[in-house]
Amino acid sequence: MTSVTSVTPTAPSDAAGQTRDILDPATAAVIATVPEHTAADVDAAVARARAxxxxxxxxxxxRSQRAKLLLRVADAIEDNSERLFRLETRNNGRPITETRAQLSRVPEWFRYNAGLLAAQRNAVLPGDGPYLIYQRRRPLGVCGIITPFNHPMLILARSLSAALANGNTVVVKPSELTPLTTLALADILADTGVPDGVVNVVTGAREAGVALTEHPDVAKITLTGGTEAGRSASVATAARFARMTAELGGKTPVVVFDDVDPTVAAEGAAFSAFIAAGQSCVAGSRFLVQRGVYAEFVDALAARAATIRVGDPALPETQMGPVISARQRDKITALIRTGVDEGARLAAGGTTPDLPPELRDGFFVAPTVFADATMDMTVAREEIFGPVAVVIPFDGEADAVAMANDNLYGLGAGVWTTDVGRAHRVADDIIAGMVWINDHHRLEPSLPWGGVKESGTGKDAGTESFDDFSWVKTVVVRTAATPVDWYGTSPDTRLN
Structure with a gap:
């Protein structure tokens, strides 16, 4: 077991010795201990960031110096990549092949936002008369970033790189379950030359998160998490007119039409459902399949789920690891029981996977497929956040779109079809912030990430995110040689 400290100043909870054990979800073993920071610690971190x-x-x-430093950060992350891959795999249980693929892209976000900074132009606006009108962008100040357990380093990098590029200082509150790569990244930033106090990390649970969202000196909150947490944070930030970006829950529909090979679609669907053990806000969780290929699709998806290798996430042959905690495992298994009770048919999974003795205390759930579900079932409506796919039949295109939109969420969606016109029509009609056609969960630094309805507000990544970490000042310069004399004989009516 290792002991990990945060980069905030010594604070009351540190002195009192309040700590939290960090578990390996594959074994339930304690792998680190971190401070359990309180509201007082958050206040100290925000004060440090404000100074x-x-x-x-x-x-x-x-700007060029700040951009250059962010490029050095990207290089430093690459230099430490193997250590970061393994640390995140041990902390959140994702297979090392998934973690390596995801974290290898983290430097791209720092390079992308460094590029936006270097290329940033200030607008010159049109206006009548002898005036030069231009705009300047200024940093917001202290920004709070609250990250989840499922993709701790990637989601942090998306917001952190944009916040830093714009000249803000930051307080980060990672999930209380997965703080380790965030703390490691803070060390990398310090070693690379990011000045003292610019990036601060507080570790802890709800008290720390609430204190950060409610802090009067925090100008913007970026939060990725559950819808209720996002709702509370939105109320807190709105009360002081702070900015808020929230990526929240999802119940992603994946629409499969009968013009595709059902086996090919099922293999793509398996990736969307079971990557990260289904612990992703855009995980394919509602598969709406046209009746002509429904039975074949269910058989193919169930067969693929049954062959997924569940086990030690540190091994390269493992294809799916544990879920994050005993609490999450128990929630998922309870929802599986609810699905059975409500009449859905278990086509695959629904049990605890067969595991070696050293993993039997871990938090594992077998890849599970429900067939013959209906839209009113709990498993078809609630976000499960686990490796559970629910397959529901539909008849025509209008039926599919109506079913896809019949949900509180609107984060992501997938469409599988070989009909080009249909692909664009359905993508246009589905109410979701992101739609993938014949693929799923693909992302780029330039791709604005975020949803509508109860899936949140604002965008993470892309120029939309970059611009939202600054505020715009408009400057109006009179260039005429004659003075302004409103109360004279020739008032300038444009001033009215």
Whole structure:
């Protein structure tokens, strides 16, 4: 077991010795201990970030210098990649092949936002008369970033790189379950030359998160998490007119039409459902399949689920690891029982996988497929956040779109079809922030990430995110040689 400390100053909870054990979800063994920070610790971290913003070099740094430093950060992350892959796999249980694939892309976000910073232009606006009108962008100040357990480093990098590129200082509150790569990244940032106080990490649970969202000196909150947490944070930020970006829950529909090979679609569907053990807000969880290929699709998806190798996430042959905690495992298994009780047919899974003795205390759930479900069933409506796919038949295109939109969420969606016109029509009609056609869960630094309805507000990544970490000042310059004399004989009516 290792002991990990945060980069915030010594605070009351540190002195009192309040700590939290961090578990390996594959074995339930304690792998680290971190401080359990309180509201007082958050206040100290925000004060430190505010001091760095108001009197430190970061916001005043020449843009090219700040961009260059972010590029060095990207290089440093690559240099430490193997250590980060293994640390995140041990902390959140994702197979090392998944973690390596995901974290290898983290440097791209720092390079992308460094590029946006270097290429940023200030607009010159049109206006009548002898005036030059232009805009300047200024950093917001202290920004709070609250990250989840499922993709801790990637989701942090999306917001952190944009916040830093714009000259803000940051307080990060990672999930209380998965703080380890966040703490490691903070060390990398410090070693690379990011000035003291610019990036601060507080570890802890609800008290720390609430204190950060409610803090009067935090100008923006970016939160990825559950819908209820996002709702509370939105109320807190709105009360002081702070900015808020929230990526929240999802119940992603994946629509499969009968013009596709059902086996090919099922293999793609398996990726969307079972990647990260289904612990993704855009995980394919509702498979709406046209009746002509329904039976074949169910058989193919169930067969694929049954062959997924569940086990030690540190082994390269493992295809699915545990879920994050005993609480999450128990929630998932309870929902599986509800699905059976409500009449859905278990086509695959629904049990605890067969595991070697050293993993039997871990938090594993077998890849599960429900068939013959209906839209009113709990498993078809609630976000399960686990490796559970629910397959529901539909008849025509209008039926599919109506079923896809019949949900509180609107984060992501998938469409499988070989009909080009249909692909675009359905993608246009589905109410979701992101739609993939004949694929799933693909992302780029330039791709704005975020949903509608109860899936949140605002965008993470892309120019939309970059721009939202600054505010716009408009400057109007009179260039005429004659003075302004409103109360004279020739008033300028354009001033009215």
């Amino acid at each position: 760095a913003f108001e009197s430190g070099p970061w916001p005043q740094m020449v």
